[in-house]
Amino acid sequence: MIYLNGQFMPIEEARIPVLDRGFIFGDGVYEVIPVYSRHAFRLAEHLRRLQHSLDGIRLKNPHSTTEWAALINRIIENNEGEDQYIYLHITRGVAKRDHAFPKDVQPTVFLMSNPLIHPAADLRETGVAAVTATDNRWLRCDIKAISLLPNVLLRQMAVDANAAETLMLREGFLTEGAASNIFVVYNDILLAPPKSHLMLPGITYDVVLELAEANSMQHEVREISEYEVRSAQELWMTSSTKEVLPITSLDGKPVGTGKPGHVYHRMYALYQEYKAEIMRA
Ligand code: PLP
Helix, strand or coil: CEEECCEEECHHHCCCCCCEHHHHHCCEEEEEEEEECCEECCHHHHHHHHHHHHHHCCCCCCCCHHHHHHHHHHHHHCCCCCCEEEEEEEECCECCCCCCCCCCCCCEEEEEEEECCCCCCCHHHHCEEEEEEECCCCCCCCCCECCCHHHHHHHHHHHHCCCCEEEEEECCEEEEECCEEEEEEECCEEEECCCCCCCCCCHHHHHHHHHHHHCCCCEEECCCEHHHHHCCCEEEEEECCCEEEEEEEECCEECCCCCCCHHHHHHHHHHHHHHHHHHHC
16 A cells, blocks of 8 residues: 555556656655664654755645654555555646646655565675766755655676675765765774765764764764775665665775775674664654
8 A cells, every 4th residue: 555645546446647746857755764673664754854845845844743653654554564665755746847846736755665575695695796987866865755856876886796885986985876875994993074065964874873983983973085995894785675785896896805894794793783773762
């Protein structure tokens, strides 16, 4: 069952008018929220980021936090599987095609749930490959906008190279992955690029930094140069659906020893403990 504009229905029955501004302009924002044991993970944080994205595109939030939580819980109840991920999508609605905002138009609100497929366990032992590319996106990458064409093209570059992710560099510094945030272990210190308009403030990114802080793992949030990326001991990618995955080759060259490092293994264990704790609470 999906939710579309006030109604729950099977996805096959859902219809969007062709003049929806999401279809015409990519004029909308979205969220992806993981669900573990039928509980939405870090829901408050995802809804806060949604508000930031809506503010960024000057679209009024169609629901209160309580209403969102109720809708999300109904979607979880109406779908099978202990672990799911919720895709939440809001567009500026249906109107005659004109770039300027339409007046008195209801936003389109769409929610669906899919099974959360955890990355294969052997990837934690082998790691994944990544490639690099110039970050050619706009300057508001902090907005989780549905217009993802650059990210689509960048991710396809990885797929074409038999890799899992594309790491982006802007003016010699790391920004993020096509659909993930990137962490670097360099000189035994865990490094993360600072949040800015050049990257999406990842919810998983926050969890990783909180765990590093709480467990006295040496870490720094600062700009990371291309040289540091290329000579890193470890590289990781993080996202709501992938959690934390080690990158063991970059542009065809091994990262560090070419195997997931000890800092990664520690963080992975901490992340799983944290999830288990939250779900027990
Ligand atoms: N950066 C980009 C461009 C993304 O698309 C995503 C998630 O899909 C992330 C970072 C990671 O964010 P989160 O950890 O909130 O899933």
